[in-house]
Amino acid sequence: xxxxxxxxxxxxxxxxxxxxxxxxxxxxxxxxxxxxxxxxxxxxxxxxxxxxxxxxxxxxxxxxxxxxxxxxxxxxxxxxxxxxxxxxxxxxxxxxxxxxxxxxxxxxxxxxxxxxxxxxxxxxxxxx
Amino acid sequence: xxxxxxxxxxxxxxxxxxxxxxxxxxxxxxxxxxxxxxxxxxxxxxxxxxxxxxxxxxxxxxxxxxxxxxxxxxxxxxxxxxxxxxxxxxxxxxxxxxxxxxxxxxxxxxxxxxxxxxxxxxxxxxxx
Amino acid sequence: xxxxxxxxxxxxxxxxxxxxxxxxxxxxxxxxxxxxxxxxxxxxxxxxxxxxxxxxxxxxxxxxxxxxxxxxxxxxxxxxxxxxxxxxxxxxxxxxxxxxxxxxxxxxxxxxxxxxxxxxxxxxxxxx
Numbered sequence: 001x002x003x004x005x006x007x008x009x010x011x012x013x014x015x016x017x018x019x020x021x022x023x024x025x026x027x028x029x030x031x032x033x034x035x036x037x038x039x040x041x042x043x044x045x046x047x048x049x050x051x052x053x054x055x056x057x058x059x060x061x062x063x064x065x066x067x068x069x070x071x072x073x074x075x076x077x078x079x080x081x082x083x084x085x086x087x088x089x090x091x092x093x094x095x096x097x098x099x100x101x102x103x104x105x106x107x108x109x110x111x112x113x114x115x116x117x118x119x120x121x122x123x124x125x126x127x128x
Numbered sequence: 129x130x131x132x133x134x135x136x137x138x139x140x141x142x143x144x145x146x147x148x149x150x151x152x153x154x155x156x157x158x159x160x161x162x163x164x165x166x167x168x169x170x171x172x173x174x175x176x177x178x179x180x181x182x183x184x185x186x187x188x189x190x191x192x193x194x195x196x197x198x199x200x201x202x203x204x205x206x207x208x209x210x211x212x213x214x215x216x217x218x219x220x221x222x223x224x225x226x227x228x229x230x231x232x233x234x235x236x237x238x239x240x241x242x243x244x245x246x247x248x249x250x251x252x253x254x255x256x
Numbered sequence: 257x258x259x260x261x262x263x264x265x266x267x268x269x270x271x272x273x274x275x276x277x278x279x280x281x282x283x284x285x286x287x288x289x290x291x292x293x294x295x296x297x298x299x300x301x302x303x304x305x306x307x308x309x310x311x312x313x314x315x316x317x318x319x320x321x322x323x324x325x326x327x328x329x330x331x332x333x334x335x336x337x338x339x340x341x342x343x344x345x346x347x348x349x350x351x352x353x354x355x356x357x358x359x360x361x362x363x364x365x366x367x368x369x370x371x372x373x374x375x376x377x378x379x380x381x382x383x384x
Contacts, residue, residue, distance in 0.1 A: 076159045077251075078148075092147055103147065104152060105150075107251040108146075109162075109249075110241050110242060112240050127154045
């Protein structure tokens, strides 16, 4: 009944910037690390617009989920850490366009700052 | 063994303000979206006292859990995002009165601000 | 198939400061409450260095996991709430030394302040 914990690693999302995995799995649950708007080649996106950063973070999350056979539909819960609560509406618009007919549970958590002056970080729990 | 992911929706808690569900379920786990102190009729509660907002958020969380047959006892973990760490004691008092003999795991996370100037947002993981 | 939710309690980690358990379990998942750098005897560590606080928080998390038969290897996801994003590098260094060959999923969430002026709080999800 109990599966081994697995470490997920894909070259389609940025390598971890520190001592963590892109995601871990336990049975059919997937725990995705906080994703910043970096590109899969490791180049930074902290100078990109807020909207662009939201989209890149979400794409990174989904690329990691794809590595274990999932998709947008697999996402159970998104937590978005946002610098500047005034971005709420813009965040929601980009997010809605990205997820379309899929409505995961969600929390938007304003934070005072993020690593490398990124404007948003997104982590997630999914099932595959 | 694997159940479909389900989207939870109840009229006993406020409708989502953005592109998310009140909660999702996977097998017997429930992931509840961040709840603000809005009422189930959609009216806002951001002008209410901090204590009142804590109670309303918790009631929203539990109403969503009830929709899938759970109760306060079903809560595994609460994460409370609070504007103003000085509210810690007041938060804990209202929270203790609300949960009574039930002691979920918990994290209190101070944040610089919340959507619509709410003072607290609460999300949760539960099992039913 | 469905186990009862269990409340975890160990004297090897600080008692909860408020109305919560050190952790709850559901089947083989463990939800660990936000740990501050207090000692298991209840004495506070908020005057200790940032590095020292990181290590103490992580030790508290692992002591709680040990109570249900787990270890560092059991950790699926760490969320670290940090006062001052400028501590990122120092956090990562202490964290890497602590976890060694283990790479849980992780999110680092800057916060404006923490209870009792602590500099870091860490919660976790694990499987045992």
